[in-house]
Amino acid sequence: MGDPDRQSPTPPGRASDRFISVRNVAKRFGSFTAVDGVSLDIGKGELFALLGSSGCGKTTLLRMLAGFEQPSSGQIFIDGEDMAGIAPYHRPVNMMFQSYALFPHMTVEKNIGYGLKHERMAKSERDDRVAAMLDLVQLRDFARRHPHQLSGGQRQRVALARALAKQPKLLLLDEPLGALDKKLREQTQFEIANIQYETGITFVVVTHDQEEAMTLASRIAIMDRGAIRQLDTPKNVYEFPGSRFVASFIGSVNLFDGELVRIDGDFADVAVPDLGITLRALRRGDLRGKGRLTCAFRPEKVHMSRQKPDGMGNTIQGVVLDFGYFGKDSLYRIKMATQALVRVNATNDLRAGDDEIVATWEDEVYLSIDPKAIMIFEDEA
Amino acid sequence: MKPGGWFDRRGWSDIIVGVPYAWAIVFILAPICIVTALSFAVPVLNSPPYQFVHTWPFVSIASFQRLFTDSIYIRSFSVSLFNASIATVLCLLIGYPMALGLTRVSKAANRVLLMLIVLPFWTSFLLRVYAWIGLMGNNSWFNRLLTVLYNILVPQAWHLANIQIMYTNFAVIFVVVYSYLPFMILPLYANLEKLDRTLDEAAMDLGSRPYQVFLDVTLPLSMPGIIAGGLLVFIPSAGELVIPSLVGNMSDPMIGAIISQEFGLNHDWPMAAAISVALLFVLVVPLMAYTRYQSRAEAGGAP
Amino acid sequence: MTITRREALKVSAPLLAIPWCMSCAKIEDGLNIYSWADYIGETTIADFSKISGIKVNYDTYNSTPEMEAKMLAGSTGYDVVIHSGVTLRDFVKAGVYDRLDKRRLPNWKNLDPAVLSIASGYNQDNAYGVPYMWGSTGMTYNLDMVRQRLPGADLESLDTILDPANASRLADCGISLLDDQSLIWEVMSYLGKPQDVYTKAVMDDVVKTVKRIRPYVRTFDSSNFLVSLPNKEMCAVNNWSGDYATARRRAKEAGVDINLGYFVPKTKSPAWVDMYCIVSDGLNKNNAYKFLNYMMIPEVIAQCTNHIKYANANLASRKFVDRSVLDDPTIYPTRDVLARLYAPKSLSAADSRLINDALNAIKAG
Structure with a gap:
């Protein structure tokens, strides 16, 4: 933390940066509209939060970014490339799942190296990358352990390292702190912010926890019933809420x-x-x-x-x-x-x-x- | 009984723990001991038709010696193990996609399909085998249909009047697969259904195509289900008696038929017991391997 | 532990009662009969109960091994059992059955001396069994299918199937041989070997003979032909006379137009005689004698024959047997055919082993 830029209302880098661009995206499941015409731009290297209560559409938006769902209408661009019809395994996007989704039958290093398996990469290079990731999340001594031998906080870090190993253009984090106890959350949220700063990868965090969103993100989009109600810096969202809904939702x-x-x-x-x-x-x-x-x-x-x-x-x-x-x-x-x-x-x-x-x-x-x-x-x- | 007595203190938990032990001792351990003892007796013309040797060492290993010297036993053991292995592999190849499919269909369809898989259990097993006899016979419409299709596909020189299915080892394996398929599907389904689907998404997210997801995640994590289903098919089909006697050919006898023959026709109970003990050993080895695998999986998490 | 003796007794009482319950299915003051399924007249048991006032518990079995295993194990609770002659001697030796007190069987005089002479081969002086039904071992042919393939073949000769030239022509319509020692006996007679002499050399000859036609044999089987014959899945089936009748009846019931013929080989063939025996550890021996004597009343046994279409061993009953049954040579063989039948002697353990090894060698192909 302590980076003053993060508090600015525009993304770091160029203000007009549209590294991630969501254009009028809607997603309908039968008669239910989960996401209703959302447009937003996220800058390169930004830590962006989607905040809302459950059922507000934030997770559906996240899954559309990851490619697990296809928008009913609208377009998603990542680094200028239209993502329409591109399968999850072809997207430069990785995700840290809420449940971490670690492979229980693989060791920590196998988990972290899994995404590299499908890339043309020398074994030594792959090993180096895994080692670097283990260092990044300070789990070097746990490389040979299985997920069930780790604490909740350690698992969370493995999940983060695994998602970062492929050096994606965009990292999605689904309730990254949700499964941690209060003490650990505080420590971890700073860690996540630090890692984001070090790697410079664009992060999009989905959370229902306003404190998590406020401390992590440089900008927050508050969602309700499939639409964005306000998109601003944490300070502005709190001090200058645009609507009664946002005022009562935050704080x-x-x-x-x-x-x-x-x-x-x-x-x-x-x-x-x-x-x-x-x-x-x-x-x-x-x-x-x-x-x-x-x-x-x-x-x-x-x-x-x-x-x-x-x-x-x-x-x-x-x-x-x-x-x-x-x-x-x-x-x-x-x-x-x-x-x-x-x-x-x-x-x-x-x-x-x-x-x-x-x-x-x-x-x-x-x-x-x-x-x-x-x-x-x-x-x- | 006074309150706070034995029952209130620990009686209930003792009884709960005791039930499986009592069952195992009375209905599993004791019969195995009896059969094992019997295998060391000698056959005599008497009622019951066996006798223990009266002189040291009080046991006769004649039956076991025959087991290894008479080729019929080794041969029928290998036929049994061969048939059971083929049937187990076929059950797996058919059952796995079915079990996986069951986890992916809608809830309503899932309920119906699961019921349909269990439904044959409500009709007599023998009746279903007889139904297959009717279908496989040379003069059945089913056989004629197969023959016509076959004759269309092959050159004239290979044409057949009918396809001989009955009284072949193929028929045995086929009906065994049909009969035991649910025992493969159900444990597999129970296992696959428990798997966290987000693991699939995670693998896909990390660059795996669907078939790679299957090989890297679904398949290794369903090993316990595969092994449970495999044992449930392999063990009873290795000892199968009814199916080979109804649709099979006595020239490839399975071990069940041999035990039945020794017991019923030859009145050689010790020999029947010796074969049973040997069969038990052959089947217990994979079971013990499985138990080891499971305890290792529980301890280390590495399959 | 504070379980009192009284409580312990309460818990264990049901366990102690189990053996008692197992035998209480059988009648203690009545009669317990164990018989082949479908092997008695429709009202015979009911009639016997009415006349004698004895309550009867009538159980049935479907295979010889099933019955034999039970009887050898002992303590069955049965008083009267139908046992086939072939294995009777072993069971007598094992002490399963009582020697009959013929003074208590006045109707014995009604029995057919010809059948008694065959049956005495199974137990000396017919001391242990009352002959009930009897028959032969032979071949059932689907006449149309066989004559089409082998016109002019002598169906009374085993050459029809044991000659490879013939067997190869019958292979496509299905040859089934008995999975039983009767097959060995038939082939021994066919080869002109002396009866009841079992040596390795004889068995080798038998195996060699059958092996020549082994490729043309579809199956070895002792019961499934009851289904495969009416279905025209088989055209040459080695079986027992009674099964031929059953197969013919089933085909008729199913409305299958089929022309079956049963032939006893000219080269001698083992006869079978089923006998009523009195179980040694039975509790109702008086009633057992009453029943056996009742079953030798000509009218009673004739009713059984008329219903099940097997030849009975009761000469005096012939005038009560339906003409159609009596005149059917496949049920009541002609004098000529009767002369071909013999009763194989009981087998020693070594003989048994030789025969089984031969059978297994034949089946292995």
Whole structure:
């Protein structure tokens, strides 16, 4: 990690790089549409994530890239080559399967070398490549083991090494961290990012886990019901979600229905009956006129205090209903006079016992929200 | 019995463990011991028609000596093993694609096809063999059809009035294959069905064409199924008695017919027992090899 | 372990009862008969039960080895068994059957002296068996198929099949020889060898003779011809007289138009006599004698013959036997044919071995 480029909204390399190009691809199974007209471009050497809940079409899209499914319509280009009708075994694409799909009857080195078997390659060269892969995933000492003699993390690395051995133009990773426990995930996600950086191979990760997508990918495509709902950098997806769906899908968020009262320069005033006030929010460029819309703000953007803060707008009063202590922070649920609940995330940056700020049950508190932290959406409600 | 007594503490698990042991001892081990003992007796005109030698060493190996000196036994052993091997290979060649196909068809079709494979078991085995006798006979419509097709395909000089199928070793192997095919398909299917299909995709993804996927992944991983099915076909068909006696030719007798002849016609029970013991050894060797293979597979994972 | 003796007894009681249950299928105060399948009159058993008040359990077997294995093993629970003459002597020696007390068989007087004389070859003075049905060993030919291939052949001579020139012409319509020592006996007689003398040299001659026609023999078999004859799969079948009748009946039932003929070779042929024997370890010997005596009543045995179409050994019954059966020379042989029949002597173990080796050598081809 620590590569600033990865946070840029365009792929590294040339901005116009269309190394992988998905053009209006749809896939129908009978009457069910799994993928509904998806278009996207992925740059060379990018680490790209397809994020969505199960059944959103991300896996079908992945399988079409690998060649296990053929699109019902649309086209897929890899390095400028149309993939239509090209079998999986002829594509410059390799995949790391969710279950790893290691061959149980082969040793680690046989697994890793399997893809090289069909390439015209001297045995010494093949052995060198396998050795290099074993080094890359730090499994040199395990070359002669069988998969069932390895831990989950080691198997995951074998799967990665096997998929990388053929030096594909595109590597697909299906829920790469899904089968690992929490401790291992953190370590492994950095490893994957490092390996991607070292090899420079284009990675496409499919995951339902937003944390996985956010930490791994330079760009994320959020999919829902077969379509891409937003495609942006992890930061933009989180801070500037394009829709109520994306806002609620990524991270946690307070959502309230409201009505636009007026537009005041860069700001918009929205009456929110559930909170009993009119919220001032940063205006979105395309917001016009009046109408119903949705206000959203993330729990950690709410400032909570027991004394009424001075000179801050968007301040509301409530009572602590309950809270959960997570160590580095706490999640509060504050009940408004209207009975509506607001979730607030407070960082525990002071030691316990210093109870000036820490609120407890039944405490009356004031919540204030920076207008820049309030997102408004017109699309739903 | 008081609560917390033997039954509550460990009775149940003891009984569960005991059942297979009891079965094996009463119905497998004990009969084998009896037959083995019998093979060391001598035949006498008596009821029952055998006797143990009264002087040291109390056993007679005359039956076993005959086993190796009289060529009929060696010959029928080789006929049995030959027929069983051919039948097993044919069952595998026919059964493997069928089992593999069964894992690839739709769920509904799979249910129907599986039922059809097991369905013949619901009719008498003997009846099915008799049905084949009717079909294979020289004057049957089936034989006539085959003859006509054959005569169309070959030059006039080779024309036949009918194709002799009955009373040939071919007929024996053919009916054995027909009868034992389900015993090959079912364990193979159980094995193939358990295989992770993503392994196929992984191999294909790594550049293998479908036939290479089959050779590299499906075939080695289905070895346990092949061996289980092979043994289920090989062992009973090597000892087959009914099929050769109904459709075969007594000039190539299988060992089952010889045992039956020694026991029934010659009243030489010790000889029949000695052949049975020898047959047991011949058949136990592959079984032990299989058990070894399995335990090795479980320990090391390498087939 | 806290199992009490009482509990142990409860558990083991069913096990102890097993031997008792196995014999309880047989009737203790009645009669247990073991006979060839389809080998008695339709109502004979029921009639006997009605008249005598004895309850009868009638079991059947389908092959000689099946019956012989059971009888040799012993403890069958049977009282009366139908045993074929050929192997009777061995079973008498093994102590399987009781010597008959002829004073308790007053109907013995009805038996045919000619059959008794054959049967006495199987057991001296007919001391152990009551002759029931009898017949010969011979050849069944599909007359149309054989005459078409061998016009004018003498079907009463074994030359018809044992001469390679003839056999080669019959090969395509199917020759079947008995997979049985009867084949050896027939060939021995054909070669003019003395009866009941078995030496390696004699056996070699027999093997040599049959080997000459071996390529033309389709199968060696003792039962399947009941199917293959009516199906016209075979045209020259070495078998027993009774099987010829059965095959003919089956063909008729199946509506097959077939012209079968049965011939006893001029060169002597082994006769067969099936006998009722009393089992030594049977429990109902009184009832067994009653039954055997009943089966020698002329009217009763005639009914059996009329139903199963085998010749019986009861001379007095002839006037109750249907004319069509009595006049059929393949069932009741003519005086001429009767003279060709003989009863082979019982075989020693060494003789048995010689004969079996010869049979195996012939079959091996």
